[in-house]
Amino acid sequence: MFMLQVNMHEAKTRLSMLVEYAAKGEPFIIAKAGKPMVKVIPYVLPQKQQSRVGFLKGKYEVPDDFDRMGEEEIISLFEGTA
Numbered sequence: 001m002f003m004l005q006v007n008m009h010e011a012k013t014r015l016s017m018l019v020e021y022a023a024k025g026e027p028f029i030i031a032k033a034g035k036p037m038v039k040v041i042p043y044v045l046p047q048k049q050q051s052r053v054g055f056l057k058g059k060y061e062v063p064d065d066f067d068r069m070g071e072e073e074i075i076s077l078f079e080g081t082a
Contacts, residue, residue, distance in 0.1 A: 004028040005036065 027041040
């Protein structure tokens with residue numbers, strides 16, 4: 001696959017055109033004295049992360065008395081009767 005390579009001076013002179021080129025999905029290389037220095041690629045915005053609310057829905061069952069589980073033991077620990 002052929003990739004466009006431009007020297008530093010040409011890149012400075014034609015920066016706007018080269019940025020448009022890369023933004024359209026065509027990466028290119030900037031060279032200094034014929035030696036490749038950097039590869040310019042299009043920036044891709046990160047996709048919005050999905051909300052994690054409800055990601056375990058249906059995977060586990062919560063008992064109806066969940067908020068009262070261990071109630072007697074917790075009370076006895078606080079009251080010092082354990």
